[in-house]
Amino acid sequence: MKTFFKTAFVLFALISAACSSVKQNYETVFCAEENCADSSHIKSSVLFAIAMPDESKYIEKEYGLKKLSKNISSNGKISCITTGVGKNCVNSSLENTAVHGNVLVINVGYCGSNVISKGELCKVNKVAKIETPNAISKISDFGGVPCFSSDKFVEESDIKEPCVFDMELFYFHKKFPNLISYKIVSDNLSHSEYEGFKNFNANDSWKHFFKTIAPALQNKN
Numbered sequence: 360m361k362t363f364f365k366t367a368f369v370l371f372a373l374i375s376a377a378c379s380s381v382k383q384n385y386e387t388v389f390c391a392e393e394n395c396a397d398s399s400h401i402k403s404s405v406l407f408a409i410a411m412p413d414e415s416k417y418i419e420k421e422y423g424l425k426k427l428s429k430n431i432s433s434n435g436k437i438s439c440i441t442t443g444v445g446k447n448c449v450n451s452s453l454e455n456t457a458v459h460g461n462v463l464v465i466n467v468g469y470c471g472s473n474v475i476s477k478g479e480l481c482k483v484n485k486v487a488k489i490e491t492p493n494a495i496s497k498i499s500d501f502g503g504v505p506c507f508s509s510d511k512f513v514e515e516s517d518i519k520e521p522c523v524f525d526m527e528l529f530y531f532h533k534k535f536p537n538l539i540s541y542k543i544v545s546d547n548l549s550h551s552e553y554e555g556f557k558n559f560n561a562n563d564s565w566k567h568f569f570k571t572i573a574p575a576l577q578n579k580n
Contacts, residue, residue, distance in 0.1 A: 386455045386456075386457065387401065387431065387440075387455060387456045387457070388400040388401065388456075388457045388458075388459055389401050389403045389406045389438055389440075389456075389457070389458050389459070389462055390402060390403070390458070390459035390460050390462065391403070391404055391459070391460030391461045391462050392404070393460060394459040394460030394461075395459075395460075400459070401427070401431070401433055401438055402433075402435055402436070403433060403435075403436065403437060403438040403462055404436050404437070404461075404462060404463065404579040404580065405436065405437045405438070405462065405463045405464075405465065405576055405579050406437075406438050406439070406440065406458060406462050406463070406464045406465070407437070407438070407439040407440070407464075407465050407466075407467065408440055408442070408453075408464055408465070408466045408531050408534075408535060408538065409439055409440065409441045409442070409466070409467065409468060410441070410442055410443065410444050410445075410448070410449070410468050410525075410526070410527045411441065411443075411444060411468065411469075412441055413469075413557055414441075414467065414468045414469065415432070415439050415441040417561075417565045418432075418439045418467075419432050419439060421565075421569050422434055422437045424437065424438070424439055430442065430443075430452065436579075436580065437576070440452065440453075440456065442527070444526055444527065445510060445526045445527065446508075446510055446526070446527075446529075446530050448527075449527050449530040449531060449534070450530055453530075453531075453534045456534070458535065463539070463575065463576075463579050464535040464537065464538040464539075465538065465539055465540070465541070465572065465575075466527075466528060466531050466532075466535075466538055466539070466540040466541075467540070467541045467542070467543070467568055467572075468525065468527070468542065468543070469525075469542070469543050469544075469545040469553065469556075469557060469561075470506065470523040470524055470525045470542035470543065470544055470545065471512075471513050471523065471524040471525075471544070471545065471546045471547065471548050471549075471553065472521070472522065472523045472524065472544045472546075472547060472548075473516050473518055473519075473521065473522060473524075473547070473548065474521050474547075475504070475521055475522075475523065475544050476544065476547075477544050477545065477546060477547065477552065477556055477560075478543070478544060478556070478560065478563065478564050479543075479544045479564075480541060480542075480543055480544075480564055480567045480568055480571060481503065481504050481523055481541065481542045481543075481544060482499060482501075482502060482503035482504070482539075482540070482541055483498055483499070483503050483504065483505070483506045483523070483528065483540040483541065483542055484497065484498055484499040484500075484501075484502060484503030484504065484505065485497055485498060485503075485505040485506070486498055486505065486506045486507075486508065486528050486529050486532050486540070487505070487506075487507055487508070487529065488507070488508055488509075488529050489507040489508060489509040489513065489516075489524065490509075492507060492518065496529075496532060498532065498538070498539065498540055499539065504521055504522050504523055505520070505522045505523075506522065506523045506524070506525055506528050506529075506540065506542060507522060507523075507524050507525075508524075508525055508526060508527060508528050508529035508530070509524060509525075509526055510526065511526070512526070512550055512553075513548055514548050514549065514550065515548060516548065523542045523544065524548070525542065528540055528542075539575070541568055541571070541572070543561065543564045543565070543568065545557055545561070
């Protein structure tokens with residue numbers, strides 16, 4: 360038990376440090392080309408809102424994004440912002456961030472699940488905080504599973520319906536109400552499974568995601 364709390368404390372300290380390092384002290388605006396009158400704005404028809412560098416590295420490689428700052432990358436059409444893990448990181452990183460015009464915002468990242476197999480790609484249709492699972496917000500009308508966002512890594516749940524768990528989507532959705540979200544199941548409520556999947560077994564799931572999302576991106580070009 361002492362080891363668990365020590366590990367949790369170390370993780371919390373690392374997350375807090377990561378948040379402070381990516382907070383924007385100036386306004387960052389991502390805008391569709393027709394809405395980009397200001398040369399300081401970042402032209403983007405698509406914005407990926409991502410929690411972790413372990414996730415955004417796949418986005419940057421797939422679309423050839425170049426670093427504009429520590430947590431923002433872009434190729435002039437597709438951009439990515441990496442916030443850090445959890446409520447405080449998302450809110451801090453996006454506090455001075457805005458989207459102008461018809462920009463498609465996409466969230467994708469790792470998640471846990473109660474019954475869905477590791478490696479599965481899930482479209483999210485609803486999101487809520489895990490503490491208030493009935494106060495749920497709709498994301499998509501076209502299939503998918505609910506996502507419950509927690510302030511900590513979820514290792515047990517009484518929820519019976521197939522669902523996924525993360526630490527950010529509820530807060531991404533508050534900032535970008537029209538986003539779409541996909542989750543890659545990294546574990547069945549096990550931190551060791553998550554670490555193993557993320558480090559050794561994720562490539563095929565990311566390839567599936569890029570194939571799945573391709574039609575939506577083609578419509579934005």
